[in-house]
Amino acid sequence: MTPVLLSHFTATSCLGYGNAATLAALRLQRSGLQPCQFETAHDLATHVGEVAGVDAVELPAPLAEHDCRNNRLAWLGLQQDGFSDAVEAAIARHGRRRVGVFLGTSTSGILQTEQAYRRRDPVSGALPEDFIYRTTHNTYSVASFVRTAFQLEGPAMVVSTACSSSAKVFASAARMLAAGLIDAAIVGGVDSLCLTTLYGFNSLELLSPEPCRPFDIERKGLSIGEAAAFILLERPGAQLNADAVLLLGAGETSDAHHMSSPHPDGLGARMAMAAALQSAGLQAADIDYLNLHGTATPSNDAAEGKAVAALFGNNVPCSSTKGATGHTLGAAGGMEAIISALALQQGFLPGGVNTQQLDPAIPIQYLTANRDSVPRRVLSNSFGFGGTNCSLILGRAA
Amino acid sequence: MSKIEKLTAYLDGIGLVGPGLDNWSAAQPILAGHAAYESRPLVVAAPQSLPPAERRRTGLAIKVALAVAQEAIDAGQLDARQLATVFTSSGADNDNCDAICKTLASDDRSISPTRFHNSVHNAPAGYWGIASGAMAPATVLCAYDASFGAGLLEALTQVAVEGAFGFERGGTLLIAYDMPYPEPLHAKRPLPAAFGIALALMPKRSAHSLARIELALSDAAPDTLADPALEALRRSIPAARGLPLLRAVARGEACGVVLDYLVPLSLALTIEPF
Numbered sequence: 001m002t003p004v005l006l007s008h009f010t011a012t013s014c015l016g017y018g019n020a021a022t023l024a025a026l027r028l029q030r031s032g033l034q035p036c037q038f039e040t041a042h043d044l045a046t047h048v049g050e051v052a053g054v055d056a057v058e059l060p061a062p063l064a065e066h067d068c069r070n071n072r073l074a075w076l077g078l079q080q081d082g083f084s085d086a087v088e089a090a091i092a093r094h095g096r097r098r099v100g101v102f103l104g105t106s107t108s109g110i111l112q113t114e115q116a117y118r119r120r121d122p123v124s125g126a127l128p129e130d131f132i133y134r135t136t137h138n139t140y141s142v143a144s145f146v147r148t149a150f151q152l153e154g155p156a157m158v159v160s161t162a163c164s165s166s167a168k169v170f171a172s173a174a175r176m177l178a179a180g181l182i183d184a185a186i187v188g189g190v191d192s193l194c195l196t197t198l199y200g201f202n203s204l205e206l207l208s209p210e211p212c213r214p215f216d217i218e219r220k221g222l223s224i225g226e227a228a229a230f231i232l233l234e235r236p237g238a239q240l241n242a243d244a245v246l247l248l249g250a251g252e253t254s255d256a257h258h259m260s261s262p263h264p265d266g267l268g269a270r271m272a273m274a275a276a277l278q279s280a281g282l283q284a285a286d287i288d289y290l291n292l293h294g295t296a297t298p299s300n301d302a303a304e305g306k307a308v309a310a311l312f313g314n315n316v317p318c319s320s321t322k323g324a325t326g327h328t329l330g331a332a333g334g335m336e337a338i339i340s341a342l343a344l345q346q347g348f349l350p351g352g353v354n355t356q357q358l359d360p361a362i363p364i365q366y367l368t369a370n371r372d373s374v375p376r377r378v379l380s381n382s383f384g385f386g387g388t389n390c391s392l393i394l395g396r397a398a
Numbered sequence: 399m400s401k402i403e404k405l406t407a408y409l410d411g412i413g414l415v416g417p418g419l420d421n422w423s424a425a426q427p428i429l430a431g432h433a434a435y436e437s438r439p440l441v442v443a444a445p446q447s448l449p450p451a452e453r454r455r456t457g458l459a460i461k462v463a464l465a466v467a468q469e470a471i472d473a474g475q476l477d478a479r480q481l482a483t484v485f486t487s488s489g490a491d492n493d494n495c496d497a498i499c500k501t502l503a504s505d506d507r508s509i510s511p512t513r514f515h516n517s518v519h520n521a522p523a524g525y526w527g528i529a530s531g532a533m534a535p536a537t538v539l540c541a542y543d544a545s546f547g548a549g550l551l552e553a554l555t556q557v558a559v560e561g562a563f564g565f566e567r568g569g570t571l572l573i574a575y576d577m578p579y580p581e582p583l584h585a586k587r588p589l590p591a592a593f594g595i596a597l598a599l600m601p602k603r604s605a606h607s608l609a610r611i612e613l614a615l616s617d618a619a620p621d622t623l624a625d626p627a628l629e630a631l632r633r634s635i636p637a638a639r640g641l642p643l644l645r646a647v648a649r650g651e652a653c654g655v656v657l658d659y660l661v662p663l664s665l666a667l668t669i670e671p672f
Contacts (some may be wrong), residue, residue, distance in 0.1 A: 015479065031436045043507075073525035087503050097615075097663070106518060106519070110495075110499075113495075113499055113583070114499055114502050114503070116501045117499040117500060117502065117503035117582075120503070120582060125581065125582050126581075126582050126585060127582045127583070127585065127586055131586065132586075133583065133585070133586040134542060138489070138540070138542050138587075139488075139489070139490075139540035139576055140488075140540045140542040140544075140545075141539050143541070144542065147660075153662050153663065154663070155548070155551060155615070155660070155663070156541065156548075156660055157539045157540065157541045157548040157552070157657075158501075158539065158540045158541070159537055159539060160518070160520060160538050160539070161518075161519075161520040161536070161537060161538045162518045162519075162520055163524070168537055172537065172552060172555075175555045175556060175559040176555055178556050178559045179405060179558055179559050180403040181403065181551075181555065181615060195507070196498055196502065196509075196514070196517060199502060199507045199508070199514075200498075200509055200513075200514030200517065200652050201506060201514075203509050203510060203514050203517075204511050204514060204515075252446045252482075252535035252536075252537070253533050253534070253535060254523070254527040254532060254533050254534060254535065254536045255527065255533070256527035256528060256530070256532055256533050257527075257528070258528070259452075259515040259516075259521070259524045259525070259528070260511070260514075260515040267533075268533055273534060305421075321647045343537065384518075384520065385515060385518050385520070385524070386515070386518055386520045386521060386523055386524025386525075386527070387524055387527055388520055388523065388524070388536055388537075388538070393497055394501065
């Protein structure tokens with residue numbers, strides 16, 4: 001594919017608001033996971049990566065109909081690292097019709113509906129008057145919110161393929177840039193804590209009672225997190241800073257296997273990584289670090305490990321950053337693309353946290369400590385429920 | 399960089415299910431204006447291509463999506479495993495969503511694993527993969543009322559660009575579908591009926607090609623349908639916003655069609671039926 005520039009980006013998660021807080025936590029190998037105190041889900045013995053202060057966020061009056069936890073988290077994210085200013089500058093360069101909005105989410109603002117169901121009219125069963133479906137619960141809500149916030153008039157959509165959503169938006173945006181339909185795109189993902197995912201993963205017995213331990217021999221499941229990750233994509237200009245980060249390749253596949261379990265040998269995952277390498281015109285040996293999907297469920301890590309070992313052997317250092325952030329679901333692809341970009345710019349490989357004893361059955365070079373090293377190209381994996389896989393390759397301009 | 403801007407594909411197969419529109423061949427004379435449209439409750443079969451265990455778990459949304467997908471594949475005599483898919487829907491499995499919200503508002507919040515994995519917006523894409531064996535890329539979109547337009551734009555971009563990137567791709571199957579919410583959500587999002595359209599969009603013309611389609615972004619007003627009942631469907635169900643495209647193919651005359659997308663944009667199509 002034609003490389004695309006990540007001209008600006010910002011991440012907000014349980015590690016903190018913005019890139020500096022994210023980077024500081026990664027440097028210290030600090031996890032943001034805490035025992036679950038979210039909303040009324042106090043009966044679940046699990047840890048979550050809750051972003052502090054989301055409930056206190058106030059949306060500007062013109063955006064009031066979009067008010068819900070997911071869009072409050074989106075707004076919080078947009079205020080960090082000068083991201084909104086960068087978008088306004090891109091609009092000034094390209095025009096309102098030439099900036100697309102392609103965001104990933106899995107559950108959007110469904111918390112709003114979960115809470116509204118508790119307030120149904122006891123006689124009629126009707127939802128309360130103040131409940132607005134279109135701009136909160138609907139899956140498109142967060143893209144509508146961002147498009148409205150910047151008064152954009154270009155293409156927009158939400159990609160909702162569960163946990164690969166905000167990786168796949170990079171591929172869509174790159175295609176639309178290549179097609180000349182747009183000159184810039186706001187991509188990324190926003191997913192927020194809600195009861196559907198907490199009780200849903202609980203029903204599948206996939207929630208870890210302790211902070212999740214990716215690739216640990218005693219891993220017991222995932223910890224759910226939430227995040228807002230935004231990236232501004234543009235065509236690279238003639239002059240690039242040496243530490244500019246480019247999207248070099250993307251690979252998408254489907255497992256065609258099972259709704260909630262990965263292919264046992266990670267076949268779809270391996271094909272996604274291979275497709276990303278092909279689209280970037282690179283070989284496995286060209287990759288310096290893998291940011292793994294690494295949810296810490298027994299079957300996911302085993303399958304991904306097999307896929308990585310089949311393509312890369314144990315030659316490439318890799319880690320999952322979900323021990324730090326939790327699994328931010330539809331925001332994970334965007335969040336981890338930003339972590340990968342920070343690794344490229346700052347010259348370090350983030351070690352996975354919480355992992356005590358590596359699973360000896362998974363023959364990959366898993367980092368449990370940070371490593372000072374200047375990677376030139378990194379690959380980030382995101383695999384979703386229903387078997388939708390996406391691998392991205394990011395690289396330094398020089 | 400060369401700008402493509404106008405996206406071109408060949409339409410090799412159509413799938414259609416809606417109230418009074420049982421499939422593409424039955425609907426063709428109605429959309430062409432040769433037969434009267436009569437609304438009837440929608441009839442859709444359970445997907446026989448799914449293993450029995452999965453088939454039991456499928457609700458209306460998945461049935462509609464898989465039915466139109468299979469119809470388009472069969473019509474074009476295509477190999478589903480070679481086609482990327484773009485699923486697009488305003489709401490996916492809305493009965494399932496209501497059931498989960500009711501359970502979560504009750505004293506016992508144990509939702510079933512099947513309910514949970516069917517709750518993801520990409521559930522039909524997952525079932526389609528299992529049914530067809532397709533490991534090709536699948537993406538799943540939502541743009542509220544503009545979901546059909548967003549899906550068509552994504553699908554045609556894939557066909558145009560993947561070719562330009564030099565990848566061997568079989569084409570892209572677009573599957574747009576919607577289904578009603580039960581109350582109480584129905585009052586907040588009134589979708590009157592289930593509806594599905596699938597389009598097999600190919601990079602090259604074949605013996606099965608029905609039409610050549612060219613797409614550009616526009617700000618022209620979207621086309622409406624003359625029949626008031628069909629126009630009501632188009633206006634009230636996001637997936638049915640694709641009906642003017644099908645009408646053009648049914649009539650078999652080269653023409654321009656403008657489809658609804660995100661204000662102020664619309665999609666201007668040039669359709670050349672073969």
